[in-house]
Amino acid sequence: MGLKGKLISQTEIKGCKDLFHEMFKNKPHHLPNVAPQTIQAIDLHEGNWGTVDAVINCNFTVEGQEKVVKVSIEDIDEEKRLVTYNIFEGNLIEQFKAFKVTLHIENEEENNLVIWTIQYEKQNEDVSEPFSYLQMAVNLTKDVDAHHVNQ
Incomplete structure (x- = not known):
């Protein structure tokens, strides 16, 4: 495979789509309470929750490895x-x-349907495709959906 790629998953949810969207747009800092095995911390670094250009610090675990990243919200479309x-x-x-x-x-x-799309460019050919990150997103989807259905 090449250095650039795209992965897509679709997962059906039983809960309210608006609550789901709200969680990831305005309340991602609640995710550590919903899925502590996956997300350990999410903190606002710059800007405001739910706004384009907000910068978020995120600590999470994928395949047993702890990751720390800084993320910017690049786009929000309420209608979609x-x-x-x-x-x-x-x-x-x-x-x-x-x-x-x-x-x-x-x-x-x-x-x-919750659709996750990961677009990436690997540093080199030795880097594996990020399937584990897509699976993490699917697992997170299921955890958030279960949380909303059980409320």
């Missing part, structure tokens, strides 16, 4: 329930020159 995050600092950048994650929620008939 879309948030795009750009990871620009931290130990993920050791492997990837670029790493952008988009969360989008769609309605398909009676179903709400």
Whole structure:
């Protein structure tokens, strides 16, 4: 495979799509309470929650390894329930020159689908495709959905 790539997943949720979008747009700092095994901390570094150009510090675990990254919110589209995050600092950048994650929620008939898209550019050919990060996003989707359904 080349250095640039894109991974996409779709996961159906049972809970409210608006609550789901709200969590990732305005309340990501609540994620450590919902999925502590995956997200250990999310703190606002610059700007305001839920605004483009806000900068967030995020500590998470993927495949048993702790990661610390700095993320900017690059785009928010309320109508499409879309948030795009750009990871620009931290130990993920050791492997990837670029790493952008988009969360989008769609309605398909009676179903709400959470779509995660990861666009990336690897530092070199020795770096593996970021499948584990996509799986982490799917697991996080399931945790947040279960949290909302059980409330």
